[in-house]
Amino acid sequence: MSAAKDCERQGGKLTTACRILVADDNVDVVESLALLMQVHGHEVRTACNGVEAVQMAEQFLPQVVFMDLGMPLLDGVEAGRQIRQAIWGKDMVIVAVSGWGSDQAKQRTRGAGFNGHLVKPASEKDLLQIIASASAGR
């Protein structure tokens, strides 16, 4: 049995399909993450800048948003803040994915309303765990 299937069985049950938004300005990163999540049965949309991330969140209404912080047009922290403050975004699970995991960086994202902060490169295990607990919390 592959490790991937083990991840889905966290908590003793299969994770139900979730809507996930992945925002990152690096094309390879965003595509590979989307592929990984699709392989696990989830529906994925992508955004490559902060403005697109907010728009996509409003249209697609994902359960989970993985937000890269260093993006053009509007940075990830601001985009996350806007999503959190919107009526349609107040219950979304928004997780920052950043190259920097310093205390200040984590405080910033916490202050903007993020549910969590992963340091790049985020492990498959961490990503799937977040999705699993978001889907269980529904």
Add this chain to the structure above:
Amino acid sequence: MEDILVEWEAFARSFPGMSQRDQAELRDHAEEILRAIALDMSTTQTPAEANKKATGKKENFATSSAAGLHGMHRHASGFDINELVSEYRAVRASVTRLWTRDMLIADKEALDELVRFNEAIDEAIHDSVVIYADTVEKSRQLFLGVLGHDVRTPLGAAKVSAQGLIGANTLSVGQLRAAEIIVRSTGRVERMLTDVLDFALVGLRKGLPVNPIAMDLLVVVQDVAQEIRVLYPDHTVKILFNGDQKGEWDTARMHQLVSNLVENAARHGRAGRPITVSSVGQDTEIVLSVHNEGEPISAELLPRIFEPLVRNAEHAKPESLGLGLYIAQEIVKAHNGSIAVESKTKGGTTFTVCLPRKIANDRGES
């Protein structure tokens, strides 16, 4: 003053790549340094002060800031350390020559002045060189940090793509193996990059930053044992523990510490023989030890084993950057603990870490 500056400039101009703007700056620096030296020489000093200066212990702010700036500037202009020091040699030579050129009698006063001049030049060289070396070190570490950080992005994409391929469950056995190799290899590179980044961090910030929270060390040990079993299937990992394993440490750093020690044991331990991780909870501290059987660390290498970039040259495994034990030591230091190693043919190699359960900070709060 003008004659000296002319000679100094002539020397500097012999260097390719020195722009017009640089020449103007050179003049400013040179003049400032020389004026500071002149000022210093015109004030009387006691024999005690003179001695302090000669042995490099006196602080002379005027000269040090101008000379320090000069060192930084020279680094930016692409001078190497040799050229920087040669500049001062040129100044010393031209000043002394111009000075003594018109002297008919060398009296005591003139000799004292010459001595003070030379002392001032030596101080200036010292300041320039210190700042120059510091600047070189800092740019090197910044570069390492940026490199480590930027390389991780495409590396992460490669790893995640391979994990996606595996998860799709459509690969043949051979293709699956290939994808697993990609995941393992990118994982190894990721670990090397982490080491490089941490190495840069230690230098830039004079130590690793840590975030202690309440945690259970046993959980970390078990996680690491699992990971090592997957990476090194030829080795078994035994865990022995005694006493309460809870304390306040940085979770990620503890994972890194145990991981570095156990992986080191796996890399150098005799295949087929167990690696033993034992953790004993004592009153105020935890004593963690990692043991492997096999060839002992050589007597030459043993005292230097925690130094960065020191590798066991006989082991032809280039996966290690030689930073693992250095970083392990830095993590232990950041938690106010200690680490030691024993390595003998009969007893094998044991790394022992003493970790206080809580880091008490300087103000006595803990």
